[in-house]
Amino acid sequence: MINILIGVAAIAGTLIIYLFSIKIHEKHNYTFTVPVIIATFVIVMVLVVFQIPYETYMLGGDWINHLLGPAVVALAYPLYQQRDVLKQLLFPVFCGTFIGAFVGVSTGILLAKWAGFDQLIIFSLAPKSVTTPVAMAITDAAGGATPLAAVFVMIAGIGGVLLSSTIMNYFKIDHYIGRGVGMGCASHAIGTATIMEESQLSGAVSTIAMVVSAVVVSIITPGLIVLWM
Amino acid sequence: MLRICKTIIQIAILYGIYLIGNWIQHVLGLFIPGxxxxxxxxxILLMTNVLNVAWIDKGAKFFVEHLTLFFIPATVGILNYFDVFSGKGFLLIIIVLISTVLVMSGSGFISQWIMRRKELKQHD
Structure with a gap:
């Protein structure tokens, strides 16, 4: 009985903090005020201050967590909405996305291995270029730590957005397709939201790149782990 | 009220597809997440018109709009991993940033290069 009460409180608390973090992001629209960062920070603070173990919070958190699977399935919908752009630009978008997926997973694994980190960290870092729920699923299957995967995804998302204008200028990526694919492949949802403000077409391309990259990375990561480890 | 019911039923459909994905992963012993x-x-179901988009669009919109909410409980788990980022762990941030620069430039450059060649051919 007490477990159910704790669970309900955890769910209600998470919902309220989530809604609050959206409000803050609307008011202060910076890359590092995305709701996931504010919400995670606030909940972690609450748990630390009141000395609540993570396992206790997860009595309710697990219920929300259960919906992560169907949320990933739902990503087929934005891809379907962009089907006209997808059909037209299939070849260049697929080639770019495939290269990005390969480079992202390979350099992630190799650099972390070279720096001497252990397997748990390397497996959590490998899928950092894809959207958080998919990266978590890939990490889980590989035997990494899903919360770490989420942090690496956030660093890739926010870092990529902050560095994007420098990168795009330096490599002369000025075509809408290159900008869209680059953002979607490297910085997933955060990058897609950013490039969407620049151009609708780049945003559409970025959405496609983000979803396709999620699928490609989840297919090639196990093989690349075997290859590079 | 009707809209909420519809959304809930559509979420159930998406959940069903997720379970099928899990089942396929399990039966075939794949490493790709279910x-x-x-x-x-x-x-595939949407593109082949087997499944009408109107059967899932409300549920899917709900998930895509609130995607963040569903992984917040998992990201909170970071409180068990704070020690990873102390000391040498700082390197991990640099590694992720280097890799991200390579992904963005590589993928963007290749797709743009292919697209420009395609556009040139069309103009000939």
Whole structure:
């Protein structure tokens, strides 16, 4: 009985903090005020201050967590909405996305291995270029730590957005397709939201790149782990 | 009220596809997450018109709009991993940033290069 009460409180608390973090992001629209960062920070603070173990919070958190699977399935919908752009630009978008997926997973694994980190960290870092729920699923299957995967995804998302204008200028990526694919492949949802403000077409391309990259990375990561480890 | 009911039923459909994806992963012993298999299945069903988009659009919109909410409980788990980022762990941030620069420039450059060649051919 007490477990159910704790669970309900955890769910209600998470919902309220989530809604609050959206409000803050609307008011202060910076890359590092995305709701996931504010919400995670606030909940972690609450748990630390009141000395609540993570396992206790997860009595309710697990219920929300259960919906992560169907949320990933739902990503087929934005891809379907962009089907006209997808059909037209299939070849260049697929080639770019495939290269990005390969480079992202390979350099992630190799650099972390070279720096001497252990397997748990390397497996959590490998899928950092894809959207958080998919990266978590890939990490889980590989035997990494899903919360770490989420942090690496956030660093890739926010870092990529902050560095994007420098990168795009330096490599002369000025075509809408290159900008869209680059953002979607490297910085997933955060990058897609950013490039969407620049151009609708780049945003559409970025959405496609983000979803396709999620699928490609989840297919090639196990093989690349075997290859590079 | 009707809209909420519709959304809930559509969420159940998406959950069903997720379970099918999980089942396929399990039976075939794949390393690809069941949720991603479900994503591929749903996309094929939509493109082949087996599944009408009106059957899932409200549920899917709900998930895509609030995607963040569903992984917050998992990201909170970071409180068990704070020590990873102390000391040498700082290097991990640099590694992720280097890799991200390579992904963005590589993928963007290749797709743009192919597209420009395609556009040139069309103009000939």
């Amino acid at each position: 949720s991603v298999i479900g994503l591929i299945i749903l996309f």
